[in-house]
Amino acid sequence: MTDSAPGYDAYSGVPSIGAPGRAATELAAGRPCDVAYSADHELSAGSFPGVEIRAASIRGLLHRYREQPRQDRYSLHHLTSSDTLLVSVCDGVGSLDQSHDAALFVARWMPDAYAAHGAWPKSIADVNEWLGRYADEVARNAAADAEPHTYGMATTFVGVALELSARPRTASIAWTDDSTVWLLDANGWTKLTDEAAAAGSGPLHHTSVRALPHPEPRFHTAEVPAERGALFVMTDGVGVPLESGADVREALAEWWATPPDPFTFGRQVGFARRSHMDDRTVVGIWFDEESSRQVR
Amino acid sequence: MTEYEEGPEAVATVDTVAGQLVMPFYIICDVSSSMSGDMGDLNKALNDLVNDIMRSPVVDDLVMLSVITFGSTAQTVVKLASPSSITLPTLTSGGGTVYGAAFREYDRAFTADRARLKAEGKKVYRPCVFFLSDGAPGDRDYKQTFRSLFAYDPETRQGNKAFPYVVSFGFRDAPEQVMKDVAYPDFGKSRGRWFLSRSNRIGELLKSMTDSIGNTVLSSGNSAGAGMPQIIPPTVPAGQDMQFGDAGDFVDD
Numbered sequence: 317m318t319d320s321a322p323g324y325d326a327y328s329g330v331p332s333i334g335a336p337g338r339a340a341t342e343l344a345a346g347r348p349c350d351v352a353y354s355a356d357h358e359l360s361a362g363s364f365p366g367v368e369i370r371a372a373s374i375r376g377l378l379h380r381y382r383e384q385p386r387q388d389r390y391s392l393h394h395l396t397s398s399d400t401l402l403v404s405v406c407d408g409v410g411s412l413d414q415s416h417d418a419a420l421f422v423a424r425w426m427p428d429a430y431a432a433h434g435a436w437p438k439s440i441a442d443v444n445e446w447l448g449r450y451a452d453e454v455a456r457n458a459a460a461d462a463e464p465h466t467y468g469m470a471t472t473f474v475g476v477a478l479e480l481s482a483r484p485r486t487a488s489i490a491w492t493d494d495s496t497v498w499l500l501d502a503n504g505w506t507k508l509t510d511e512a513a514a515a516g517s518g519p520l521h522h523t524s525v526r527a528l529p530h531p532e533p534r535f536h537t538a539e540v541p542a543e544r545g546a547l548f549v550m551t552d553g554v555g556v557p558l559e560s561g562a563d564v565r566e567a568l569a570e571w572w573a574t575p576p577d578p579f580t581f582g583r584q585v586g587f588a589r590r591s592h593m594d595d596r597t598v599v600g601i602w603f604d605e606e607s608s609r610q611v612r
Numbered sequence: 613m614t615e616y617e618e619g620p621e622a623v624a625t626v627d628t629v630a631g632q633l634v635m636p637f638y639i640i641c642d643v644s645s646s647m648s649g650d651m652g653d654l655n656k657a658l659n660d661l662v663n664d665i666m667r668s669p670v671v672d673d674l675v676m677l678s679v680i681t682f683g684s685t686a687q688t689v690v691k692l693a694s695p696s697s698i699t700l701p702t703l704t705s706g707g708g709t710v711y712g713a714a715f716r717e718y719d720r721a722f723t724a725d726r727a728r729l730k731a732e733g734k735k736v737y738r739p740c741v742f743f744l745s746d747g748a749p750g751d752r753d754y755k756q757t758f759r760s761l762f763a764y765d766p767e768t769r770q771g772n773k774a775f776p777y778v779v780s781f782g783f784r785d786a787p788e789q790v791m792k793d794v795a796y797p798d799f800g801k802s803r804g805r806w807f808l809s810r811s812n813r814i815g816e817l818l819k820s821m822t823d824s825i826g827n828t829v830l831s832s833g834n835s836a837g838a839g840m841p842q843i844i845p846p847t848v849p850a851g852q853d854m855q856f857g858d859a860g861d862f863v864d865d
Contacts (some may be wrong), residue, residue: 334629334630335629337669338669338673338696339669339673377670381670411842436758545805557629557631560630560631560733560735561630561631561733562630564630564631582823589629589631590634591629591673591674592631593674594674
């Protein structure tokens with residue numbers, strides 16, 4: 317479906333891909349959530365020679381329905397000393413009420429940790445430790461009779477570090493759980509992060525994550541070429557429908573063949589699709605192959 | 613393709629999408645002859661239940677319901693579908709109380725439903741079964757039937773990995789031990805739950821039981837949209853002098 321196709325912009329300002337579902341078409345905006353500083357949606361744009369960036373984090377329908385804050389967070393940061401673009405994307409674990417805070421914490425502090433270490437493993441280890449201390453402090457300050465889920469917090473993490481002036485240019489990827497990184501180029505979509513443990517492998521669908529903070533954080537790293545097409549760093553709110561729906565892959569490939577304006581990008585990230593009501597966060601990094609060649 | 617999938621009441625897929633998350637709920641109702649005086653109340657309670665669930669567009673997008681009735685035999689009277697797309701027939705009573713027929717029909721229906729949904733690219737979560745009965749099973753081997761179809765050993769990983777979460781609701785002459793036996797799973801954190809009431813106010817009782825089912829469907833459906841789906845066990849229906857408990861160890865006769 318394209319911007320001009322029937323259904324585009326028909327539902328609460330966002331396009332639909334496939335059946336939008338009743339929630340997308342009937343749910344009212346509702347009362348603002350209790351976390352006053354948490355905006356429903358967040359947008360960013362950036363550019364470097366030969367590189368365009370768009371970022372959007374969209375509050376999911378279920379959080380709107382339950383009057384809960386968006387639990388996805390992202391950050392974009394440029395380390396001038398190494399000319400490195402850092403992208404952090406976090407997905408708070410829904411079963412713990414303070415997970416929006418964990419996601420915000422990791423997105424906020426991961427660039428500092430990476431600036432100190434210049435590599436993901438020690439950066440993730442540091443932030444995991446800091447988050448653990450912070451979560452413990454929140455727990456200590458909770459009411460004595462509070463249920464653990466009301467003060468608990470956890471988040472997944474996926475990050476990309478891109479040395480912009482390096483040639484050949486590669487992206488260093490790290491991820492803890494089910495958030496993913498995808499390449500979109502002339503060959504279509506390629507998932508650059510391994511399958512999350514056990515998801516979809518059994519007779520029934522499961523979700524299993526080992527989120528931060530964790531005594532033994534599980535994370536993976538990979539180095540991938542970053543000179544053509546575009547990289548998309550995303551939470552499972554987009555990753556799951558992208559992986560499971562050919563029509564989603566087709567629509568997003570068409571929409572994101574080139575970088576849209578940031579407001580259009582935000583609406584596209586929030587596309588309506590039945591039963592997919594989680595928060596949605598995507599950071600897109602487009603590479604201009606012509607300028608990459610000229611620099612080289 | 614089986615008759616079930618080809619039948620005129622087969623689920624329409626027009627409003628569904630690949631990758632759709634589905635939490636399946638099956639309501640198994642005893643309609644044996646001992647229920648003959650209660651069918652009006654049962655039909656009304658089921659209609660109210662579906663209408664309550666339909667009021668939430670979020671839950672309606674995430675859950676699917678099916679209704680199976682049993683007496684001497686069992687049949688799927690509402691095939692698994694979104695609450696807003698199903699039409700409840702008027703249930704009638706008759707026959708004995710053969711639990712095994714109900715278990716076998718559920719197993720057949722879920723196996724077909726799961727295959728169909730997966731073929732459509734949907735992601736199917738663990739099913740939840742609500743089992744309502746007013747009497748003792750007429751089939752002495754009901755427990756063996758239950759175990760052969762559903763039992764799973766988490767240590768050896770043998771058995772039915774797609775076992776359902778079963779909540780039993782018993783009333784009138786339903787034996788307590790039987791309700792306990794039917795609740796499943798009997799291991800892990802989320803154990804099946806059983807409820808039993810000897811109240812004579814059957815209409816009110818059925819209403820409170822289906823309200824409890826509705827709350828479970830709504831709460832569980834709410835948990836699915838954020839990617840952390842879990843079956844939220846029903847709480848004790850109010851005002852019905854209800855006995856209840858979690859599933860214990862499976863007793864092998």
